Amino acid sequence: MKPITAIDLGTSKVVALVGEVDSYGDLHVIGIGEAPSKGIDRGYVTRLDLAVNSVTSAIKEAQEMAGVKLATVVLGISGPTLKSQNERDTVSIASQPVEIDYSHIERLIDRAVMRSKEEGYEILSAIPRRFILDEQEGVIDPLGLLGSKISAEVHVVKVGSSLLKNTEKVVINAGMDIAGRFLSPIASAEAVLTPEEREEGALMIDIGAGLTDFVVFLEGSILVTGCIPMGGLNITKDIAHFMKINIEQAERIKVENGYALADVVNEAERIKIKPRGEEREVTVGRKQLAEVIQIRLEEIMEKLTDLLNSQGVDLNSLHAGIVITGGSAKLAGMRELLERYFDLPVRVGYPAGVIGLKEKVQDPAYATSVGLIKLAHKTLNLDRRGVAHKTQDKRSDNAINLSGLIAKVKAFFRDIM
Ligand SMILES: Nc1ncnc2c1ncn2[C@@H]1O[C@H](COP(=O)(O)OP(=O)(O)OP(=O)(O)O)[C@@H](O)[C@H]1O
Ligand SMILES: [Mg+2]
Numbered sequence: 024m025k026p027i028t029a030i031d032l033g034t035s036k037v038v039a040l041v042g043e044v045d046s047y048g049d050l051h052v053i054g055i056g057e058a059p060s061k062g063i064d065r066g067y068v069t070r071l072d073l074a075v076n077s078v079t080s081a082i083k084e085a086q087e088m089a090g091v092k093l094a095t096v097v098l099g100i101s102g103p104t105l106k107s108q109n110e111r112d113t114v115s116i117a118s119q120p121v122e123i124d125y126s127h128i129e130r131l132i133d134r135a136v137m138r139s140k141e142e143g144y145e146i147l148s149a150i151p152r153r154f155i156l157d158e159q160e161g162v163i164d165p166l167g168l169l170g171s172k173i174s175a176e177v178h179v180v181k182v183g184s185s186l187l188k189n190t191e192k193v194v195i196n197a198g199m200d201i202a203g204r205f206l207s208p209i210a211s212a213e214a215v216l217t218p219e220e221r222e223e224g225a226l227m228i229d230i231g232a233g234l235t236d237f238v239v240f241l242e243g244s245i246l247v248t249g250c251i252p253m254g255g256l257n258i259t260k261d262i263a264h265f266m267k268i269n270i271e272q273a274e275r276i277k278v279e280n281g282y283a284l285a286d287v288v289n290e291a292e293r294i295k296i297k298p299r300g301e302e303r304e305v306t307v308g309r310k311q312l313a314e315v316i317q318i319r320l321e322e323i324m325e326k327l328t329d330l331l332n333s334q335g336v337d338l339n340s341l342h343a344g345i346v347i348t349g350g351s352a353k354l355a356g357m358r359e360l361l362e363r364y365f366d367l368p369v370r371v372g373y374p375a376g377v378i379g380l381k382e383k384v385q386d387p388a389y390a391t392s393v394g395l396i397k398l399a400h401k402t403l404n405l406d407r408r409g410v411a412h413k414t415q416d417k418r419s420d421n422a423i424n425l426s427g428l429i430a431k432v433k434a435f436f437r438d439i440m
Contacts, residue, residue, distance in 0.1 A: 026053065026089060028096045029395030030078060030194055031207065032063050034233030034256060035350065037077040038389065039085035041093065042377065042396035050400050051379040052393075054089025056081040065233035065252045066102025068189040071196065078197040095200045097399040099391050100147060100190060101207035101236050103252040104183030107245075107334075109152075110135035113174040120169040123156070127173055128165070135177035144181040147206055151175045152244035163243070180206055180248045203399060208236035208248050210394030215348045215372025215387075216240060224341035227372065228327070228361075229390055230351035232256040235323055236391075239336050247334045251326050255351035258319045265315050266307060267298035276312065283320055283356035284363070285313040317360065324364050344368035350388035 024044050031038045041054035058080040062073030086093050114130050116123070132149050139146055154162040156170040165173060191201055211229040212221075221240040229236040231254045239247040258281075263273035280294050292309035331338065344367040347357060352371050362369045373385045374393035384393055 025095075026091050026093070027396050027399045028082075028085065028093045028199075029099065029210075029392050029399065030081070030096045030199070031099045031210075031392040031395065032066075032074070032078070032190060032193065033060055033231055033391070034063060034065055034254065035231070036060050036388070037063070037081045038392040039078075039081040039093070039096075040384070040389070040392040040396055041085050041089040041091070042400065043089075044400060050377045050396060052377050052384055052396070053379060054085040054087075054091075055380060055383060056084030056086070056088065058084070063193075066100070066105075066186055066190070066250075068193055071189075071193065074193040075196045078193055078199075082197060082199065093199070095202045096194060097203040097205060097395050098190065098194060098201055099207035099210050099395050100182055100187060100204050101234055101250050102182060102186045103234075103250065104144070104186050105180065105206070105208075105236075105248065105250040106144075106182075107178060107180040107248040108139060109176045109178050109246070110138055111174065111176045112138075113155075113172055115172045117171050120157070120171050123165045123168050123170055123173060125166065128175075131173065131175045132177055135179055139179040139181065141181065143184055145184050145187050146179055146181045147187070147204060148178075148180045148209065148248075150178040150245055152178055152246075153242070178245045178248070180209075182206075203402065205395055205398050206248060207234075207391045207395075208238045208250065209245065210392075210398055211236060211348055211372075211390040212238040212240065212245075212394065213397050214374040214376065214390045214394035215346055218243075220343035220346065223343040225343040226331075226338070226341055226345045226367075228345060228347050228352075229349035229387075230254055230323070230347060230357075231349040231388075232351070235327065236349070237327060239331065239334075239341065241340065247331065247336055249327075249330055249334075251323060251330070253319075253323050253326070254349070255354070257323075258316050258351075258354075261315050261319050262312065265311075266296050267300070268296055269299075272296065277316070277354070280309055280312060281316050281354055281356075282309065282313040283316055283354055283360035285310055285317050287356070287359070288313045313356070316354070320357075320360060321364065324361070328365075338365060338367060341367065344370070346370055346372040348372040348374075348387040348390040352387040 027042045029040045039056040043053045058077045062070035153176045154165045155174040156162045212227040222243045224241045227238045235251040259273045288310040293306040295304045297304045
């Protein structure tokens with residue numbers, strides 16, 4: 024079977040991850056390549072040639088490790104222009120109850136997509152949730168049930184067209200064909216959330232270098248998808264500014280001595296730094312460092328809370344609490360800070376559900392890339408079940424391509440989603 028390759032173009036690193044499915048249907052990671060991200064910032068391409076070089080070297084490394092030639096990839100997409108909405112709609116089917124089939128659901132999805140179209144944006148995913156069959160609410164999977172009208176809320180996610188096109192261009196210029204595009208927050212959630220958490224209600228936050236991606240799951244399906252254009256790099260820059268040191272030093276100090284909660288750090292703890300223009304090293308309090316970190320993190324969480332509030336999310340209904348992932352989830356004290364900030368249980372999410380190279384990929388920084396190969400794998404599975412053929416045309420005009428497909432069928436095959 025052909026390998027599945029995912030490309031995650033992060034603000035700090037580009038990852039190429041290669042997965043292969045064995046005869047039991049299990050997904051093995053057989054190659055990984057990583058390169059520092061150049062010419063990419065918060066999902067935007069800022070310099071094409073540098074971005075292409077970063078992708079090319081990540082792919083080359085992954086290819087050498089996997090021992091196979093890579094030609095087709097799935098892409099993770101996120102950025103400041105990402106936004107989601109839930110479209111509610113009803114389709115009348117017949118005067119007498121008839122069996123609900125895929126075409127009825129598809130009609131609901133297509134109508135939600137039509138209504139969500141917006142100039143300058145592309146719809147990347149449309150996932151039905153909360154079906155109502157005639158008067159019966161809470162229908163999880165309507166396929167095969169009888170009804171004369173069906174209603175659903177469809178979760179639609181879109182991103183700015185140029186952000187999408189430029190990201191694609193980088194990968195195409197690196198010599199790859201694009202088989203599918205998935206939303207990075209949805210991919211990260213796929214890698215770290217358990218089925219129980221999705222059912223009970225959970226907020227997944229992927230805190231990277233430049234972006235904080237998030238997804239809210241409730242009753243097994245996605246309620247809100249979003250992205251805040253801030254992350255660990257903002258913290259590093261704050262430290263550099265506050266301590267008058269360069270970015271590399273600030274990054275090292277953050278990773279080695281940083282703490283997300285200031286009031287638990289002992290006043291007496293000191294860190295050595297060498298500020299610009301100083302002849303020799305000086306010391307600063309670790310507590311001050313933690314204060315700088317905490318202020319920025321609280322700002323990010325405030326923005327996140329505002330966004331969730333504006334989308335009508337009741338955090339108290341998320342009984343499974345919060346799962347944090349992404350490289351910045353490794354910051355000491357992060358879990359405690361969020362637990363205190365949101366007054367909800369918080370755990371760090373490590374990518375799960377793949378075999379091989381565990382010691383490498385079980386790192387929050389790989390949540391998106393692991394989630395991408397998992398999503399691609401599931402789509403192929405659906406393909407084999409004969410559901411997917413309608414969307415073989417990768418560039419169908421309504422933008423429901425591979426990623427849309429998985430969204431479409433998600434509600435019907437929850438067990439494998
Ligand atoms: N041990 C650590 N302590 C604190 N921060 C860390 C640690 N390890 C990594 N980070 C931070 O994680 C961030 C990188 O995370 P990640 O690799 O998830 O980002 P990315 O995917 O490249 O970027 P993005 O998704 O934001 O575009 C950096 O800001 C880095 O400083
Ligand atoms: Mg990332």
